[in-house]
Amino acid sequence: MRHEQLSELGQQLRVDSVRAAAAAGSGHPTSSMSAADLMAVLMGNHLRYDFEKPDHPGNDHLVFSKGHASPLLYSVYKAAGAISDEELLTFRTLGSRLEGHPTPRLPWVDVATGSLGQGLPYGVGMALAAQRLDHVAGRVWVLIGDSEMAEGSEWEAFEQAGFDRLENLTAVIDVNRLGQRGPTRHAWDLDAYARRIRAFDWHTIEIDGHDIAAIDRAYGEALSTIGRPTAIIARTLKGRGVASVENREGMHGKPLKDPEEAIAELGGIRNLAVPVLGPPTVTPTRPTSEGPLSLPRFNPGDTVPTRDAFGEAVAAVGTSRGDVVALDGEVGDSTRLEYFQKEHPERYFEFYIAEQQLVAAAVGMQTRGWTPYVATFAAFFTRAHDFIRMAAISRADLNLIGSHAGVAIGEDGPSQMGLEDLAALRAVHGSTVLYPCDANQTAQLTAAMAREPGICYLRTTRGGTPVLYPPTEEFPIGGSKVLRATEDDRVTLVAAGVTVPEALAAADRLAEESIPARVIDLYSVKPVDAGALRTAAEATGRLITVEDHHPEGGLGDAVVDAFTDGRPVPRLVRLAVRTMPVSATPAEQLREAGIDADAIVAAARELVGGPA
Template structure:
């Protein structure tokens, strides 16, 4: 396309954004209109993509970080021939693929769900890293951001990460339109302010008039020719560009244009330009050879920390599967992810202490077909909860591993104790939550996670614990293990992770007192084994849950979920961490929290006594 045609394409994208929002009665047309020229030049001159083959390994990747400007993306899809005008006008309607904020669940040309601002660049950096280090392909990653979202700390985690990794295949287009949701942005149209920040992180910055299509074209070319560092293009634009009633005016964010027909006429009316997007280069992504590896094995009675078992099992999995990549939050020596790094350094990514970028990199690599395992302390994953939530919206398949969970870590104190992680992960749509108690169980679950869908979370423990399962034992997701059982059972102890061993010791104590106790290892916290729980309730009448976690949202609530179908809820006591811990030994911590063997036995004894009172 020549300059005049690019200008016309930009106007078409504006008109179609206005039309889509008008048909929906909602949306963000003014945020779309400001970036229309940036999109027109990208689509017609620089983007390489086969819309018939969205999984083509050579395709460039586009991430609309300012996801509320989805009318612009859908207008571009129409211009490329991916959707038709009829579908464009289904925007935001029930059953439409064109949601208010785009998601890959509905559209194959969308890389990741956006709408929670500040996430597009971090995920885009993850995709670019996959292209450069893992796929070893020549595709470029283009991310369109709004200026408002540059206030998010996650943007600057990504900026430093991308520069550190020398991601010269990453270009960020910042639509600096000056206006946010409630008024002017922090820096308005001061492009230099943004440039200084990006340059301080090691980026190449280009300032441009975002409505001068020739200048934008040159800026994109400069980005493509820049080697060794990512490029940010800071484009000065006007929100609502082209329509006097809304252009650069406050109070028009997130609203259809008040007189849509008049606005369309002012923009020159509807067009039906079609863009022939450049084809991607041929080629296949770099493939890592897959070898043979036996999973690690431990004998019963050995003392092994489940975090160690995780590291060894992950390393073996990486040998057996060339698609596994491991991401660390600078705690690999503690989580034991470093075991993998020593054997497979090419597939190990250090994200440093930037948990939002850690999860975003996992999402980005997963979009390219890799199987990421991202590991840090369980407590620190809470910092990235919004990224985990949005990963579920995307339908991303990622594995998260949280170590140093619960009061059992001991002297480090509450700042390091994951006591909310089970609740957080259980609340994520479609998630799987696993909490192993010994080394062989851990190894089996680490391998099983790789083939699951959605967000998978594994909780590991710091201290050593005895191996209670043989190396040949199977642990299906959604299952449980009944460790003690008899027809005389009067009580069931339900535990996971470190509390399994405390529950077994408590069962021994109660057995010595003539109280037969069933012990169930609920290693699958979500999905939970409802059938086994219901059977235990029917046969023993009394349940005690014990968890190294706060009472809200953890194991106890998972057990209660088995009785939400209207059947009677059994007698139930829930032992959990209900006070704020301090510094003490692991044994002292468990005792102080009331989740050690002695406390479990006392609770079970009292429950049974109450159950037999006439």
Template sequence: MRNEELTELARQLRVDSVRAADAAGSGHPTSSMSAADLAAVLLAHHLRYDFAAPENPANDRLVFSKGHASPLLYSLYKAAGAIDDEELLTFRKRGSRLEGHPTPRLPWVDVATGSLGQGLPVGVGMALGGKYLDRLPYRVWVLSGDSEMAEGSVWEAVEHAAFEKLANLKLIIDVNRLGQRGPTRHQHDLDAYARRLRAFGWHTVEVDGHDVAAVDKALTEAVEVDERPTAVIAATRKGRGVAAVEDREGKHGKPLPDAEAAIEELGGPRFVTVRVQPPPAAGARRDRDLGPLELPRFETGTEEATRTAYGRALAALGSARGDVVALDAEVGDSTRTEYFGKEHPDRYLEFYIAEQQLVAGAVGLQTCGWVPYASTFAAFLTRAHDFVRMAAVSRAGINLVGSHAGVSIGEDGPSQMGLEDLAMLRSVHGSTVLYPCDANQTARLVAAMADLDGVRYLRTSRGETPVIYGPDEEFPIGGSKVLRGGVGDKATIVAAGVTVHEALRAADALAADGIPVRVVDLYSVKPVDVDTLNDAAGATGCVLTVEDHRPEGGIGDAVAEAFSDGRPAPRLARLAVRDMPLSATPEEQLHAAGIDAESIAAAVKLLVERIVAH
């Protein structure tokens, strides 16, 4: 397209953004209007994409990190012929694919955006997949707003992209000066952004974002830069083209007050279509089928840490499946992810201590067909909760593994103890939460996770625990195991992970005192085994949950929810970590928290006595 045609296309994008928001009665047209020239040049001259085949692995990736500018993205899709004008005007209406912020309900959207500061970190994951794993020539284009450049996650991504020399990553920053409530931190000081980016090792180009010829030249320069990522930093004006809103405060997130007059000022509706460049012929992704799965086998009666079983099982899974990749946050020697790295170094990605980038990298990689396992301490995953939440919005399939969970880690103290992780991951839409108690169970669950949908979480423990299951035992997702039980059981103890072994010791002690109890290993915390729990409750009349976790949101709540369907509920009591732990040995920690065998036995006796008394 000639420059005049690019300008016309940009005006069409502005008009369509105004029309879409006006039809919806809500939206962010002014944020869309500022970036229209940037988007027009990108679509017409630089994006390589087959809209008829969004699954083509050679397609460029386009991530609208400033997801509130969705009217602009949908206007781009209309200009590319992917949607029609009728669908454009369904923006934000119930049932429409054109949601307020983009989601993968649209086949051309790889990840959901709208929580600012996430597009670039996810783009890093995509770029890593293209450069180092699939070795495909696609480019990753990320459109960012200037406000979100204040997010720490952006700078985790900036540093990692430079370190990995991701020349296939192209960031376009729409510096429109105004945020939601007023001016941004640096307003139109483009060099403030450029200095910071260059300090991390990026190539930068500063440009007038409304000069289509200059934008075209800047994007061409970005494409030609090799060995490092590029940021095109564009000065724009919010609400560009309509005097009533251009560069004016207080116009964020609102339809234009007089859409008809604004459309007339912009020259009226247009119906320009763009023939988008096709992606290069790059062949298929590399073969990812390697061979049969041979999981490690652990002998019953021995002891092994579930984190070690995780590492060994993941390495075995990587030998069977070439689509599995492991992501570490500089704790691979502790999480045991390093076992995978030693056997499959070409599929082992180190993100250092940047947990937001770790999870975002996993989200980006899964859009390229990879099956990522991202591991760190359970406590540190909480730092990346928003990325986990948005992964669910993205319908992303990722595996998260949190080690060193609970007070049972011992002397390191509370800063290292994951005590909220089960609650955090259970609350994520569509998630699966698993908590194995022994090595063989861990290995089986690691393999099962690979074929699940959504966000999957596995909780592992630091210390060694007895191997109580044989290597051929099956552990279906949503199931549980009854480890003790029989006619005449007086109570049910529900445990998972390290507390399973404490529950078994308590059951043996109680049996010696003439109090038989049932012990349920609730290795699937979500989905929970409702049938087994209800059977146990019906048989025993009372249920005690015990967990190395805070009382809120963990195993106790999962079990309580199983009894919330209206049928008579059992007497329910909970043992959990209620106080702030101090440094102590693992055994002392469990006792101080009241979740060791002695405490469990005492709690059961109290429960049984109360039932008898009533």
């Protein structure tokens, strides 16, 4: 498109952003207006995308990291003919696809944004998938607001992209100077941004973000830059084109007071249709499945860490499925993700100690049809919890593996102990939370995760645990296993992971005292096997839950949730880690926390009141 047309298109995008926010009575039109020229030139001359085929492998990817500028994004879709003017004006209303911040309810939105600092990390994952997995030329464009440049996750992404030399990634930074409550840290000091970004081996271009010719040249320069990602740092005006709001504080997140006057000042309503360039014909070089799934098999009676079983199993899943990728946070030797690396190095990605980028890259890769397994210590996923939360909003399919969970890790001490992870992951919308107790169970659940939609979390153990189940045993998600049961049971012991052997040992001792105890291995913490728990409650009337986790939000709460339908609640004792752990051996840790066999026996005696 000619520059005069692009200038008109920029004004149209501003007008439509004002109109959408006015119709909703809320939104962020001024943040949209600053980036309108940047998006007009991109879609008119450089973006390659088939809106009728959003899954086309040659499509570029456009990520609005500044998701609050959604009126601009939806105005772009209208100009491309993807949505109608009528739909544009349903912005932020119940039932509309045009939510306040973009989500994949729209087929052209890859990831949900709005929690600032996430778009570029997602873009890194998309660019890596295109460059190293699919081997296609599609480009990733990320629109970033200057306020979110204060987020550490942005700098994790800048470093990773520079390290991986992602020449197919372009960051477009809308430096409009004003954040929500006032000026940003660096205001219009473009060089302050450029210096920092160049330090991560990026090519940088500083421009006037309202100079159509300069924007066009900058995009062309980005496309021709080899061996490095490009950052276009654009000086813009928030509320550009309307005197009452242009470059004025206090206008953030508010519709314009007089939208009709603003529209007139911008030159009136336009209905330009933009012929967006189509993608090239490409064929991704995706590996095919190499054979049937052959999971590792472990002998009952042996002692095997579940993290070892996970490592062997995920490598086997990678052999069976060519779409599986593995992402490590520089602990692959501990999580045992390195087993996958040895078998499938071309599908293994290292993100070092940058957990936000680690999870975000996986979200980006799954938008291109890959199935990611992401592993780090359970405790360290807390750094990336906002990315996990947003991944659920993105309707992402993501497999997370948290190793070194609970006090059972021993001498490393509380900083390394995941004691909040079950609660955190159970709280994620639509999530699946699994906590296997033995190697064969771990292998089966590792494979099942690849078939399960949504956010799946598998908790593994550092030390060895006895193999209880034969390799042929099946473990459906949402199920449980009853390991001890008689018609005379007086109490039910509910455990998962490392506490299952403790519960079995306690049950054997209680039987000697004429207190028969049922034992349930509740390996599926979410969804929980409510039926098995209710049956046990009806049979015994008493439940004891025992977990290597804080009492809030973990196994005990999952069990309680099975009795929130109005039926009588059994007598319940909950054993969990209630004190602050210190360095000690694993056995000492379980004893000090009150979750070992001795503690279970004592709780059962008190609950049932002695032998029958």
